[in-house]
Every structure is written in structure tokens, then in C-alpha cells.
Amino acid sequence: MTVSSVISSVVVVGGGIAGVSTVAELRKKGYVGDLTLLSADPVPYDRPPLSKEYLAGGRDLDSIALQAPEWYVDQRISLVGGVVAVALRPDAGEVELSDGRVLTADRIVLATGGRAVRPSLGEIGSAIHVLREVGDADRLRTQLVPGARLLIVGAGLIGAEVASTARKLGAEVVLVDPLPVPLAAAVGIEVATWLHGLHADHGVGALTTTVETLLETPAGVAAQLTGEPGSREFDAVLLAVGLVPETALAEAAGLETSRGILVDAGQVTSHPSVLAVGDCARLRDHPRAEHWEAAQLDGARAAATILEAEPPPTTASWWWSDRYGLHVEGVGEMRSPDAEHQTVVRGVVGEPPFSVFTLRGERVIGAVAVDDPNAVRAARRMIDRGVDVRASDLADPGTDLRKLLRR
Amino acid sequence: MDTAKSQGIRVASVDDIPEGEGIAISSDITGTEDDIAILRDDDGTCWALNDTCTHETASLAEGWVEDGDVECPLHSSRFNLKTGKVDGLPATRDTVPHRVEVRDGEVYLFPGERP
Numbered sequence: 001m002t003v004s005s006v007i008s009s010v011v012v013v014g015g016g017i018a019g020v021s022t023v024a025e026l027r028k029k030g031y032v033g034d035l036t037l038l039s040a041d042p043v044p045y046d047r048p049p050l051s052k053e054y055l056a057g058g059r060d061l062d063s064i065a066l067q068a069p070e071w072y073v074d075q076r077i078s079l080v081g082g083v084v085a086v087a088l089r090p091d092a093g094e095v096e097l098s099d100g101r102v103l104t105a106d107r108i109v110l111a112t113g114g115r116a117v118r119p120s121l122g123e124i125g126s127a128i129h130v131l132r133e134v135g136d137a138d139r140l141r142t143q144l145v146p147g148a149r150l151l152i153v154g155a156g157l158i159g160a161e162v163a164s165t166a167r168k169l170g171a172e173v174v175l176v177d178p179l180p181v182p183l184a185a186a187v188g189i190e191v192a193t194w195l196h197g198l199h200a201d202h203g204v205g206a207l208t209t210t211v212e213t214l215l216e217t218p219a220g221v222a223a224q225l226t227g228e229p230g231s232r233e234f235d236a237v238l239l240a241v242g243l244v245p246e247t248a249l250a251e252a253a254g255l256e257t258s259r260g261i262l263v264d265a266g267q268v269t270s271h272p273s274v275l276a277v278g279d280c281a282r283l284r285d286h287p288r289a290e291h292w293e294a295a296q297l298d299g300a301r302a303a304a305t306i307l308e309a310e311p312p313p314t315t316a317s318w319w320w321s322d323r324y325g326l327h328v329e330g331v332g333e334m335r336s337p338d339a340e341h342q343t344v345v346r347g348v349v350g351e352p353p354f355s356v357f358t359l360r361g362e363r364v365i366g367a368v369a370v371d372d373p374n375a376v377r378a379a380r381r382m383i384d385r386g387v388d389v390r391a392s393d394l395a396d397p398g399t400d401l402r403k404l405l406r407r
Numbered sequence: 408m409d410t411a412k413s414q415g416i417r418v419a420s421v422d423d424i425p426e427g428e429g430i431a432i433s434s435d436i437t438g439t440e441d442d443i444a445i446l447r448d449d450d451g452t453c454w455a456l457n458d459t460c461t462h463e464t465a466s467l468a469e470g471w472v473e474d475g476d477v478e479c480p481l482h483s484s485r486f487n488l489k490t491g492k493v494d495g496l497p498a499t500r501d502t503v504p505h506r507v508e509v510r511d512g513e514v515y516l517f518p519g520e521r522p
Contacts, residue, residue, distance in 0.1 A: 017496065024496075046497055048482075053463070067499055291484070296496060320482065327481060373480040377471040402427045402449075 007106045007306055008033040011095050013060035013085045014111030015039025016047065017292055018278025020066045022109050027075045029309050035077050035383075036103060038095070041134065043069055048292055050137040051161040052322055054286040057141065061134060085112075088253040090271040107273055107306050110261060111299070112246040114279040119153075121214040121240055127221050128214060128237045131158060143236040146170030151223050151234040153211050155196065157321045159240035163204050164323040174205040174232070176225065187368040188334040188343065188358070189347025194350045195328065195370075202324050243290055245280045260288050266305035267298055275302045284402070291319040316366075316383040318376070324383040326352055331384050333368035334358050343367075344376060344394045355379075362388040374401070381405050384393055415508055415515030417443060420445065422512065426451055429477065431458045431468035434503040437518040443505055444468035446477050446488055446515055453514055454488035462498035489522055 010026060015037060023037050037044070044066045054060040072079040080097070081161045087096035088108065115223040116130035129140045140162075144150065149169045152159045155177035163175050184192040191239045199206040207225065214237055215222045245260040256262045256270035260282025267275045277298035282288045289295075294317055304311040316332040335341040335358045347354030357373035358366040363386060367379030378401035382389060385405070393399045418432045430448040437443045442458035444467045455475065472478075476485040476494070480501050486497035491504040499514040505507040 021496070048497075065499075066496060071499070318483070374469070374471055377478060377483075400425065400427075406449075 007024050007031075008130065009036075009105040010107045010306060011036045011038065011103050011105040011107065012109040013038050013088075013095060014076060014113055014278070014280070015041060015044030015066075015079075015081070016111060016113045016295065017066065017280055018113070018281075018295035018299050021296040022277055022301075022302050023075070023077050024067075025300045025303035026306065029303055029307050031303070031307055033133065034106060034240075034282060035075075036105070037072070037079050038083055038085055038097070039078055039079060039081045039085050043074070043079075043186055047132075050134060051158050052165055054134070054145070055131075055137050055141055055162065055165045062316065064134075072318075073274055075242075075303070082359030085249055088274070089247050090253055092275050099378070102248070107275065108278070109148075109267075109302050110250055110269070110274065110276040110280055111278050112245040112249060112276075112280040114245045117242040117244055119178055119239060120190055121211055121239075123216060127216055127359060128233065130239050131162065132243075139212060140236065140238060144169045144171045147172065147234065148235045149220070150174070151176070151211075151221070151237045152231070152238035152240055152368060153237065154242070155179075155199070155206065155359055156240060156242070157183070157254065159238070160195070160199070160323050162238055163199055164202070167202050167204060167324075172206065173199075173203075174234070176209050176211060177206045178208065178210050178372050180208045186334065187265070187330055188356055189336065189346075190349050191356055191368050191370070192341070195323070198324050198326075243279060245282070245288065247278075247280060250280070250342040252273075265301075266311065267302040275305065277302045291318055295298070295320050298402070318380060320373075327373065328370050329373050330366070330368045331376050331380045332358070332364070334368060335360075341374070342391060344391045347372070347394055347397055357394050359389070359391055359394075362390065362392070364389060378405060415506075415517045417513050418516045419451065419514045420512055421447070421451075421509050421514055424453065424514070427472045429468035429470065429472060432516065436497060437516065438504075439518045441503075442466070442468075443516060443518060444470075444477070445507060446472045448464055448471075448475060448488060449473050453458055453507050453509055454486075455507045456486060457503040458490050460484060460486075460498055460502040461493065461502050463519075466514065467502070 045064045049064045083097045085095045116132045150171045152175045181192045210226045213224045220235040224231045247257045250261040261276040263281045278295035300312045320329045320330045337343045342359040344357040351368040354374035355369035355372045364382040369375040416499040427449045429444045432443045460479045470477040470478045482503040485494045491502040506520040506522045508515045
């Protein structure tokens with residue numbers, strides 16, 4: 001009898017993309033035992049729309065559900081919504097819930113996600129927001145009315161997406177970040193400079209500065225920006241300065257954590273019957289990915305580990321973002337040109353569709369595209385398959401990138 | 408069934424669709440609710456699916472076609488070219504396949520007929 005054949009119960013703690021992917025992959029790979037998914041929300045939903053279509057009011061909660069409610073029934077997944085886990089006892093295989101129940105399982109998968117960083121800039125109140133949960137988006141949306149003055153702190157992907165959505169809704173936006181060119185490491189300096197410049201093109205006041213204090217006043221929020229003589233008044237403030245992995249449950253249970261619940265390549269934590277996936281987890285000696293697909297693949301790997309099945313093939317990390325009607329995607333790793341690395345532009349930066357590749361020798365290691373998603377799909381396959389390419393072929397928009405893969 | 412319909416609608420020459428790519432045929436021509444994507448797999452075979460991804464609004468005709476699947480150009484959900492079955496979030500609903508036939512290098516579409 002193999003080990004996997006004696007696994008007859010799995011509890012997954014957390015209903016984000018990582019948790020839902022874990023249960024979906026377990027069933028897809030043929031697991032027939034008990035399967036429970038704990039979700040703080042009644043029905044697990046997808047988070048990317050919270051800064052985009054959902055925030056804009058174009059999608060409702062049902063339409064961003066990760067799976068329809070009947071899917072859980074069809075898949076024989078016991079979805080326990082509206083509860084959180086309050087204690088984990090790894091040796092006993094127990095998870096204690098906020099409603100007092102205790103669940104027992106052969107394997108426990110932690111998919112507890114993360115929470116938005118809340119810098120101590122003053123009291124967080126009704127006009128000062130973070131954006132992680134659907135409730136956060138609902139609260140922020142009520143304030144994004146035409147003419148409302150919004151301060152966004154942090155010009156990373158979420159901050160930029162909300163700036164775009166808020167402008168669409170008619171709000172006045174000031175966006176501050178200490179970096180003159182945010183996202184340069186993710187997309188390369190040239191694309192980052194152009195992307196950041198889009199804010200000003202769309203009427204956003206993009207400032208390179210920091211916020212020293214936020215003070216709620218009867219009129220809204222007074223924000224003191226570094227280097228300015230007086231404070232500025234806003235109706236709402238969004239703090240979009242990053243994510244803290246939710247590790248409290250794991251820490252209290254004695255699992256090893258360090259900027260995330262530490263896992264091995266099979267998503268197993270320091271306790272052999274507890275796994276961790278998604279934003280709460282960190283592969284030893286690696287940074288956390290914090291992207292949607294990375295969380296999904298974690299779930300697939302955890303399912304494979306539990307069932308002693310073949311893990312999904314490794315693939316270059318991929319992400320997308322949307323701003324001002326443009327679709328931005330990235331894959332792999334972008335590097336500045338140096339002795340080893342070369343930057344190749346296909347098309348013209350700033351005139352979508354275009355894409356930019358990082359080459360190490362004749363190998364693509366990363367790519368970013370604006371409104372040119374198939375360039376990223378091609379680049380991903382070049383990276384995954386280790387295809388040799390010539391810079392001149394990549395740079396020529398007349399070259400069919402698919403053909404470079406077939407050589 | 409009238410003759411024109413039983414023979415399908417001629418929508419393209421097969422050479423107009425590079426392997427691994429697709430074209431969208433307007434619902435004005437197909438008479439269906441959604442536009443229909445004619446997708447050519449990397450082995451040269453032609454398939455047809457409803458064009459709009461079941462997740463949001465992307466056109467599957469602009470997707471990446473390979474190994475029997477089309478990958479959505481926005482969020483990379485995959486749909487089986489023959490069955491329309493979705494494999495991979497964020498899309499959760501299958502899409503609709505339609506029958507196509509290639510005769511003398513021309514692609515004929517049979518909207519509403521299963522392949």
C-alpha cells in the first residue's frame with residue numbers, strides 16, 4: 001500500500017486562488033477522500049478584479065466567484081464558508097475553527113494568504129483604505145465618486161490599477177511613491193518609465209515622495225507629504241504598499257516561518273503533514289512570488305505531493321496587470337543590459353503593441369509586453385524549453401515568434 | 408435544412424490562418440449570438456469555438472493555439488479546441504464548439520453543429 005492510498009482526509013485552510021486550486025487539483029488527480037475547504041468568505045472569489053472591473057462597478061461578487069457554488073457540491077468538496085481557523089495542531093492533524101468545531105485530517109494545507117501592509121501613518125479610519133478583500137473594495141468604491149480627491153500611497157501594480165480605475169470613475173488622483181520609477185525591477189527601466197508616465201497622461205498627479213502623516217479630519221484626510229510646507233486634503237486614501245504573509249496560525253503551531261511559512265519544493269512545511277500554498281508560503285531561499293498564477297501552481301504542486309503524483313512542470317513566473325485600457329504582461333526575469341544580458345525591443349516602447357525581452361546569450365530569460373500577450377506566451381515557451389534565439393529575429397515584428405519555437 | 412446551410416458557410420481559405428493562430432468570424436455572418444473563432448492548431452487542423460472567453464471579454468481568435476488547446480490572450484485560461492471544455496482558471500465555464508470542414512483549401516463553418 002502506498003502512502004497516498006492511506007490519505008483519506010484533507011483540510012485546506014483559506015479560500016483564495018491557492019486554496020481553491022489545491023482542492024480542484026486534488027479531485028482532478030483522482031483523490032476520492034474527504035475534502036474540506038475553509039473560506040473566510042461564504043464563496044471564494046477571485047482577487048485580481050478587486051482593483052479593476054469589480055472596483056469600477058462592472059462586475060458583481062457572483063461574477064468574480066472562483067467557482068460557482070454548485071461546483072463544490074459536484075466535486076464533493078465540503079465548503080465551510082464564513083469561518084477562519086483559530087488553531088492548528090499538526091501532530092494531531094487538527095484544525096480548530098472560529099465557530100468552535102475541530103476538524104481532523106491526514107493532511108492540512110495552509111492557504112491563509114496575506115494581508116495588506118498598514119504603515120503606521122496615523123489612525124486607520126473610515127477614509128483610509130487598504131485593498132485586499134472584497135469588503136475593502138466595496139468601502140473604497142463608495143468614495144470613488146466624480147470629483148472625489150483620492151491619495152494613493154504606493155505606485156506598484158495595485159496602486160497603478162486603482163489610479164486607473166479611479167480616473168475612470170471621475171476621481172481626482174494623487175499617486176505617491178518614493179521611487180521615481182516604480183516597477184523598474186519587474187519590467188525594466190524603459191518600460192517602467194513609460195508605464196509610470198501614463199499616470200500623468202491620464203491626469204494623475206504622480207509624485208516622487210513619501211507620506212509622513214495622515215490625519216482624519218471632519219472633511220476627510222489631511223496628508224503631510226515629505227518636503228511640502230503644508231498638508232493636502234483628500235476625501236480618501238489608499239495604502240497600497242505591499243503584502244504581509246498571514247503566518248500567525250503556522251507560527252503558533254510551531255511551524256518554521258520567515259517572511260512566509262517555509263516550504264520545500266513540494267509545498268511541505270517543517271511539519272510533514274502540513275503543507276502551505278500561495279501568498280502565505282515561501283519556498284526556502286526564494287522570495288515570495290505574490291502573483292496569481294504562482295499561487296495556482298502552488299496548489300497544483302501541493303495536490304501532487306499529497307497524492308504522490310507527478311508535480312506540474314516548472315515554468316517561468318507569469319503575471320498580468322491592466323491600466324488605462326492597456327494590458328501588461330510579464331514572464332521570467334527582466335535584467336538591465338550588462339556583459340551577460342541584452343535588452344531586445346520588438347516594436348517601439350510606448351507604442352502598443354510592443355514587447356521587450358531580456359536575453360542571456362541566446363536564451364530568453366524574461367519578457368514584458370503591452371497589448372502583445374502572445375509575445376509573452378512565446379517568450380514563456382522559449383524560457384521553459386530553453387530555445388536558442390537570435391536577437392535580430394526577436395526584434396523584427398515581421399518574425400513569427402511561433403516559428404522560432406519550432407526550429 | 409437549406410442547401411447553403413447544409414454545406415456550411417465558407418469563411419476563409421485555410422492558408423489565411425497561420426498554424427497556431429485564429430480569426431474571428433462576425434456573428435453577422437454566423438447568425439450566432441457570439442462571434443465564432445476559427446482556430447488552426449499547430450498540426451494544421453481547423454476548429455471553431457465561440458470567440459468570447461467565458462471569463463471576461465477577450466477574443467479567443469487572438470489566443471495562443473497549441474496542442475489541441477487555445478489559451479486566452481488575457482488571463483491564459485485554456486479551452487479544448489474540439490470540445491470547448493475549459494481547463495484552468497480564471498474561466499470556469501466551458502465554451503461552445505462548432506463544426507468546421509476544410510474542402511479544397513476552403514474552411515466551411517457549420518454554426519451550432521457539434522464537431
